[in-house]
Amino acid sequence: MKVIKEPAEVRKTVNRVRNSGRSIGVVPTMGALHKAHRSLMSRARAENDFLIVTIFVNPTQFGPGEDYSSYPHNFKEDKEICSRDNVDVIFVPDKDDIYLQGHATTVNVTGGLTDYMCAKYRPGHYSGVATIVAKLLNIIKPHRAYFGQKDYQQFRVIERMTVDLNMNTEIVMCPIVREQDGLAVSSRNRYLTKAQRRSAPYIYKGLKEAALRIKAGEAVESKYIYEFIMDKIPEAKIDYAGVFDAKKLTPVSNIKNDVVIAAAVWVGKARLIDNVVVKTGEKQWRVS
Amino acid sequence: MKVIKEPAEVRKTVNRVRNSGRSIGVVPTMGALHKAHRSLMSRARAENDFLIVTIFVNPTQFGPGEDYSSYPHNFKEDKEICSRDNVDVIFVPDKDDIYLQGHATTVNVTGGLTDYMCAKYRPGHYSGVATIVAKLLNIIKPHRAYFGQKDYQQFRVIERMTVDLNMNTEIVMCPIVREQDGLAVSSRNRYLTKAQRRSAPYIYKGLKEAALRIKAGEAVESKYIYEFIMDKIPEAKIDYAGVFDAKKLTPVSNIKNDVVIAAAVWVGKARLIDNVVVKTGEKQWRVS
Numbered sequence: 001m002k003v004i005k006e007p008a009e010v011r012k013t014v015n016r017v018r019n020s021g022r023s024i025g026v027v028p029t030m031g032a033l034h035k036a037h038r039s040l041m042s043r044a045r046a047e048n049d050f051l052i053v054t055i056f057v058n059p060t061q062f063g064p065g066e067d068y069s070s071y072p073h074n075f076k077e078d079k080e081i082c083s084r085d086n087v088d089v090i091f092v093p094d095k096d097d098i099y100l101q102g103h104a105t106t107v108n109v110t111g112g113l114t115d116y117m118c119a120k121y122r123p124g125h126y127s128g129v130a131t132i133v134a135k136l137l138n139i140i141k142p143h144r145a146y147f148g149q150k151d152y153q154q155f156r157v158i159e160r161m162t163v164d165l166n167m168n169t170e171i172v173m174c175p176i177v178r179e180q181d182g183l184a185v186s187s188r189n190r191y192l193t194k195a196q197r198r199s200a201p202y203i204y205k206g207l208k209e210a211a212l213r214i215k216a217g218e219a220v221e222s223k224y225i226y227e228f229i230m231d232k233i234p235e236a237k238i239d240y241a242g243v244f245d246a247k248k249l250t251p252v253s254n255i256k257n258d259v260v261i262a263a264a265v266w267v268g269k270a271r272l273i274d275n276v277v278v279k280t281g282e283k284q285w286r287v288s
Numbered sequence: 289m290k291v292i293k294e295p296a297e298v299r300k301t302v303n304r305v306r307n308s309g310r311s312i313g314v315v316p317t318m319g320a321l322h323k324a325h326r327s328l329m330s331r332a333r334a335e336n337d338f339l340i341v342t343i344f345v346n347p348t349q350f351g352p353g354e355d356y357s358s359y360p361h362n363f364k365e366d367k368e369i370c371s372r373d374n375v376d377v378i379f380v381p382d383k384d385d386i387y388l389q390g391h392a393t394t395v396n397v398t399g400g401l402t403d404y405m406c407a408k409y410r411p412g413h414y415s416g417v418a419t420i421v422a423k424l425l426n427i428i429k430p431h432r433a434y435f436g437q438k439d440y441q442q443f444r445v446i447e448r449m450t451v452d453l454n455m456n457t458e459i460v461m462c463p464i465v466r467e468q469d470g471l472a473v474s475s476r477n478r479y480l481t482k483a484q485r486r487s488a489p490y491i492y493k494g495l496k497e498a499a500l501r502i503k504a505g506e507a508v509e510s511k512y513i514y515e516f517i518m519d520k521i522p523e524a525k526i527d528y529a530g531v532f533d534a535k536k537l538t539p540v541s542n543i544k545n546d547v548v549i550a551a552a553v554w555v556g557k558a559r560l561i562d563n564v565v566v567k568t569g570e571k572q573w574r575v576s
Contacts, residue, residue: 007454019307104399105418105452111392130393131453138426138454164393165419166295166426 001083003090007098007139010091014052014140022049026142028133031055031092032072033081036177036185040146041085043174048144053082054091054136056098061128067269072187091140098135107131107165109157112250117153118264118273121239129154130161137162137169144170148177150184152260152275156249176274178204184274191270200267202232207261207276210243214255214278221253229265237266246277255280289371291378295386295427298379302340302428310337314430316421319343319380320360321369324465324473328434329373331462336432341370342379342424344386349416355557360475379428386423395419395453397445400538405441406552406561409527417442418449425450425457432458436465438472440548440563444537464562466492472562479558488555490520495549495564498531502543502566509541517553525554534565543568 004010014024025048027040033053045051055078062068075092082090107130113119114126137145147155159171177185182204183197192200206228210220222242229236244251246258255278262275292298302312313336315328321341333339343366350356363380370378395418401407402414425433435443447459465473470492471485480488494516498508510530517524532539534546543566550563 011456100451102399102448103452104401105395105397105449107393107395107453109393111390113392135452135454138456160390161393163388164391164423165395166423168299168426 001087001090003079003092005091005093005097007093010052010089011139013089014050014142017050018141023144024048024050024052024140024142025144025146026052026054026136026140027146028054028056028136030057030071030187031078032074032187033078034185034187036148036150038081038085039177040148040174041082041087043172044144044146045086047172048142050088051086052089052091052140052142053087054093054140056091056093056095056132056136058098058128058132059095060099060131061125063122063124066122067188067191072190091136098132105131107134107161109160109164112248113153113156113160116242116244116249116251117240117262118151119153121264126154126157130157133158134161134165134167137167142169144172146172146174148175149173149275149277150176150186150273152262152277153249156247182208184272186270186272188270188272192268196235196268196270199233199235200270200272203229203236203263203265203267203272203274204276205232206241207263207274210261211276211278214243214259214261219253219255220261225261225263229263233265233267235267239264239266239271241265246279289375289378291367291380293379293381293385295381298340298377299427301377302338302430305338306429311432312336312338312340312428312430313432313434314340314342314424314428315434316342316344316424318345318359318475319366320362320475321366322473322475324436324438326369326373327465328436328462329370329375331460332432332434333374335460336430338376339374340377340379340428340430341375342381342428344379344381344383344420344424346386346416346420347383348387348419349413351410351412354410355476355479360478379424386420393419395422395449397448397452400533400536401441401444401448402537404532404537404539405528405550406439407441409552414442414445418445421446422449422453422455425455430457432460434460434462436463437461437563437565438464438474439561440550440565441537444535470496472560474558474560476558476560480556484523484556484558487521487523488558488560491517491524491551491553491555491560491562492564493520494529495551495562498549499564499566502531502547502549507541507543508549513549513551517551521553521555523555527552527554527559529553534567 025044181201225241241263313332469489513529529551
């Protein structure tokens with residue numbers, strides 16, 4: 001396993017791999033790797049000849065007052081995990097080699113995809129995400145890039161961006177990895193106190209309950225999810241909770257197509273996001 | 289010479305060329321090819337093994353009320369020119385194959401580069417330009433792409449965009465091609481009446497006069513260029529005329545670095561742009 005800091009060197013390495021006819025998979029991360037990252041790496045490892053994990057805490061996707069400076073990092077541990085998981089290259093660039101002096105370009109995905117859900121509460125966030133992912137994909141030009149379903153909006157934004165900018169990379173969504181009690185695995189879970197950690201799984205329970213009701217043919221309003229969560233986690237501050245079109249990410253009241261039931265909830269210092277997708281296109285609606 | 293409409297087919301063709309170790313040059317155009325385009329093609333032909341000319345009148349770079357619907361086109365003539373000039377592939381995509389349904393992504397170059405000059409008078413124009421060029425470069429992934437100095441701001445915007453988005457394409461600037469009387473060659477010159485055509489070269493004369501004064505150590509104010517042009521072309525409507533930093537494109541009064549003296553002037557139905565660069569970094573200041 002090689003650890004590479006220089007964009008030019010990683011480009012050279014992947015060009016050699018690509019020219020030899022081998023496929024390249026990339027898992028973009030902000031480090032602090034945990035079992036959800038490892039599930040992406042495992043899928044990417046299985047589907048590609050060459051596996052790159054990028055580790056870069058991207059400043060442009062954090063808003064003022066967000067946790068950029070305190071975002072967890074532990075490169076020694078990340079490196080051990082990558083080594084054990086058969087990663088070929090860790091690309092861990094310096095900030096100044098990614099955003100050169102005079103950097104002035106942003107990639108923006110507009111329209112419904114960034115009108116609701118997290119985009120509404122984190123202005124500029126998905127522009128920062130789209131820009132850094134465009135850069136990483138242009139450096140590496142992988143055959144496939146892997147993202148988790150947990151940030152569902154991120155996936156849809158990146159998928160749209162790669163299609164719209166004619167990038168030749170398949171964007172693959174991997175299922176949410178959960179703790180035994182249902183809480184979605186996240187680097188930010190470590191911000192929770194013990195008591196908060198015990199109540200946090202009720203976010204998922206609320207979304208799942210809503211999904212089961214939708215599956216049973218009931219109409220589910222945001223109010224139902226709000227009240228479910230607030231009842232179980234009185235200290236919660238809900239940014240949003242609701243039912244959105246799974247492709248367009250716009251709010252849905254009269255459900256006809258696939259939907260994503262999603263929420264962003266502050267529990268103490270942690271802003272937790274989670275979602276459940278209900279596929280209506282199949283005979284049996286499937287909840288995932 | 290092959291004429292290709294499908295992005296996927298052009299991608300396949302260039303991949304084959306690249307894999308065989310040959311270099312690829314691209315000249316992006318909106319068609320209506322003339323001798324300025326041909327100078328780009330000639331340079332690209334000399335510097336690359338494989339030459340692609342793209343022809344696409346990009347709707348997103350035209351503002352409301354601009355000449356999108358009346359922009360000149362003559363594919364038969366363009367094809368003859370390309371064939372004579374040893375072009376390997378003309379890529380002439382349909383609008384709907386470039387902007388797929390649901391297209392929602394823009395590439396924006398912000399900061400000083402788009403605060404002045406044409407950007408101020410054509411809001412959204414360079415976002416449209418940056419987006420279409422990002423798309424074309426991602427499809428073709430050429431070694432070099434060629435643009436004229438005439439739209440100097442376009443060159444700087446595209447250069448910045450390719451660096452910032454880690455595109456591995458060298459952006460090459462080619463000198464302005466002029467008619468015998470000095471008028472910069474442009475597809476839009478055909479909008480001029482005979483009388484307007486006779487007075488239009490005074491735009492260049494004004495810029496050049498300003499350049500010679502700067503070279504002689506004089507301070508040149510926008511007012512000087514305005515008055516020179518208005519004196520010679522009374523019917524002109526000047527969007528802007530002035531001296532700008534050649535790299536940052538911000539207005540300059542106290543000249544220390546290279547500058548570009550640029551103007552956009554309406555003469556009848558034609559919005560004409562032109563510029564002269566004064567290089568101060570060399571012992572002998574050079575005007576080009």
